[in-house]
Amino acid sequence: MNELMLGLFAGIIFGFLLQRGGVLRFDRQVGALLFADMTIVKFMLSAVMVGSVGFQLLADQNVLVFSHKAMNVGAVLVGGLLYGLGWAVAGYCPGTALGALGEGRWTALFVIAGMLVGAALYAEAYPVFTETVLAWKDFGKIALPQTIRASPWQCIAALWGAGIVTFVWCEYKGV
Amino acid sequence: MAAKVHLRWRPYVTGALAGLLAIGSAYATTKLVGKTRYLGCSTTYVRAAGLIEREFCPARVRANAYFQKEKPMVDWQFMLVCGIFVGALAGALIGREFEWEAVPPLWFKRFGPRIYKRAFGGFLGGAVAMFGARLADGCPSGHGLSGLMQLSVSGLAAFAAFFAGGVLMARRLYGKGNGRE
Numbered sequence: 001m002n003e004l005m006l007g008l009f010a011g012i013i014f015g016f017l018l019q020r021g022g023v024l025r026f027d028r029q030v031g032a033l034l035f036a037d038m039t040i041v042k043f044m045l046s047a048v049m050v051g052s053v054g055f056q057l058l059a060d061q062n063v064l065v066f067s068h069k070a071m072n073v074g075a076v077l078v079g080g081l082l083y084g085l086g087w088a089v090a091g092y093c094p095g096t097a098l099g100a101l102g103e104g105r106w107t108a109l110f111v112i113a114g115m116l117v118g119a120a121l122y123a124e125a126y127p128v129f130t131e132t133v134l135a136w137k138d139f140g141k142i143a144l145p146q147t148i149r150a151s152p153w154q155c156i157a158a159l160w161g162a163g164i165v166t167f168v169w170c171e172y173k174g175v
Numbered sequence: 176m177a178a179k180v181h182l183r184w185r186p187y188v189t190g191a192l193a194g195l196l197a198i199g200s201a202y203a204t205t206k207l208v209g210k211t212r213y214l215g216c217s218t219t220y221v222r223a224a225g226l227i228e229r230e231f232c233p234a235r236v237r238a239n240a241y242f243q244k245e246k247p248m249v250d251w252q253f254m255l256v257c258g259i260f261v262g263a264l265a266g267a268l269i270g271r272e273f274e275w276e277a278v279p280p281l282w283f284k285r286f287g288p289r290i291y292k293r294a295f296g297g298f299l300g301g302a303v304a305m306f307g308a309r310l311a312d313g314c315p316s317g318h319g320l321s322g323l324m325q326l327s328v329s330g331l332a333a334f335a336a337f338f339a340g341g342v343l344m345a346r347r348l349y350g351k352g353n354g355r356e
Contacts, residue, residue, distance in 0.1 A: 003208045007251035010200040011258015014193060014214065018259065019266030021189030022182075026279030033338070033345035043190035044319060050194025051324035055201065064201055064211055068327040069312050079311025080318075080333045084340020086307060088348060089300025091279060094314045095216035095259055097301070102263030104275045110294040114301025119220040120228055121302065122309040126241035129310060144326040155326050167187070 015099050018043075024099040026091035033088050038170040045163040052156050059152075068141035074133035090114065197324060204251065212251045213325070215317030217308040219256040221245040285349050311336070 018024055021043045031037030058064040087093060090111045092100050097115065100108040122129075145152045197214050204212040225247025229236045236242050267273035278286075278293045286292050308314040311333050313322065319337065322330020 003204070003210070003212075003251050004249065004254045006200070006204055006207065007212070007254030008258045008261075010196060010203075010214075011255035012262035012265070013196050013258075014255065015259035015262025015264075016266040017189045017193045017196065017262075019263040019272070020270060021186045021193075023186065023189075024263060027281045030281055030345050030349060033341040034349060035342075039186045042186035043193065044315070046187045046190025047193040047197065047320055048323040050191045051197040051320065052194075052326065054194070054198030055324050056326075058198070058202060064205060066325045066327075067211065067213060068325060069318065069322060069329045069333075071327075071329040071332065072312070076311050076318075076329050076332045077336050079307045079309070080336025081340035081343075082307030083304050083311055083314065084307070084337045084342070085344045086300045086302070086304030087337065088341045088344035089296050090304050091282070091297070091300070093216070093316070094220055094305065094308060095256065095316050098256055098260040099263035102260040102265075103267040104273045105279070106275060107277050107290065107293050107297055110297040111301035114298035114303075115217075115220050115305035116224045116227065117298075118302035118305030119217075119309055120224040122306050123221060123224065123239050123241035125306075126239075130240075133310065139328070142328045144328055144331065147328050152326060159323070159326075 014095075015102060018096060018099045019103060024092075024096050024103050024105070026100070026105070029091050029093070029096065030088060033084075036175055038166075038175045042167065042170060045166060049160055049163045052159055056152050056156060066143065068143055071139040071142050072134055072137070073139070074136035078133050086118075193320075194324070197320060208251075213317070213321035214255070215252055215313060215321055216256050216259075217305065217314040217317060218245055219253045220305055221309060222247050222250065222253055281349060307340075 021039070022028060023040050023043045028037055028039045032040045055064060055066070059066060090097070092108055092111050094115055097108045097111045101112065144155050201211050201213060204210060221241070222245060225236050225242045225245070229247055236247060264273070277290045278288055282293055282296070286296070311318065313333060315337060318330045318333035323334060
């Protein structure tokens with residue numbers, strides 16, 4: 001099958017699951033940031049817990065080669081914080097904005113337009129950032145197991161532990 | 176299928192299925208195309224912005240270093256993002272949750288019914304969020320889902336930074352406990 005068709009196919013399933021999971025709503029996204037409705041956290045952590053096991057099994061069989069993003073301190077911290085500040089106002093992330101539009105939340109169009117402008121602005125600002133924020137400290141494409149000297153499966157066990165504690169807390173609090 | 180699952184368990188079940196999708200998709204692209212593709216969304220906005228900008232000032236796009244790194248083109252992830260729209264539309268129609276809505280309830284409660292306010296806030300928030308996502312080299316899909324699934328240090332750090340920034344702004348804007356249904 002063609003690469004683009006594979007992408008479209010995966011996207012349709014992803015969008016369907018996001019919608020059925022109730023993850024696409026503005027109120028759910030902001031609700032998670034207010035610790036009032038943890039639907040998206042439950043969705044994300046469940047996906048990560050299941051995905052991490054499958055990824056590791058495939059990597060152990062040498063089927064997959066991981067593609068870590070660089071742990072560039074300035075990029076991840078400044079960019080991540082900036083992302084969060086905008087996210088709380090927009091109420092959608094880049095993926096869920098398209099999904100929300102599919103659900104009929106048509107003002108997501110403005111969020112999508114803003115995101116396109118933000119991407120274009122970053123393309124303009126990129127040379128400045130490569131010499132400043134991006135040049136602060138780059139640890140490169142590092143993985144957690146090697147960094148903390150643990151086995152991948154120990155890290156996955158810790159991830160599952162943290163996930164389950166979060167789930168129990170959410171259900172106990174009723175959020 | 177997922178529609179029959181009790182509301183309370185829906186995010187867990189659909190989330191776990193999304194985990195299986197991430198595995199299946201990485202496996203399928205590796206086996207069928209020879210290139211492993213991990214779920215992600217925000218690079219597509221760069222490519223789309225480049226494609227649009229190219230219509231107006233092609234020379235500027237050609238000369239831009241960032242558009243050379245993330246080329247303006249339709250690729251696997253671009254189709255994934257388009258697919259999200261289609262899948263969400265299908266899910267909303269099947270589950271009878273499709274609804275034309277301009278102003279989300281929580282925004283309504285805080286900022287009122289005016290559409291232009293929501294449009295302006297959405298646009299500005301979207302621009303800042305995407306600027307940050309590109310600086311961080313990923314959004315909650317690329318860093319949050321794919322990064323954490325691979326146990327990337329950057330995924331963990333970005334996930335924490337996304338939520339730190341988000342919690343800070345959400346509390347300022349909507350106040351503590353306002354989001355409770």
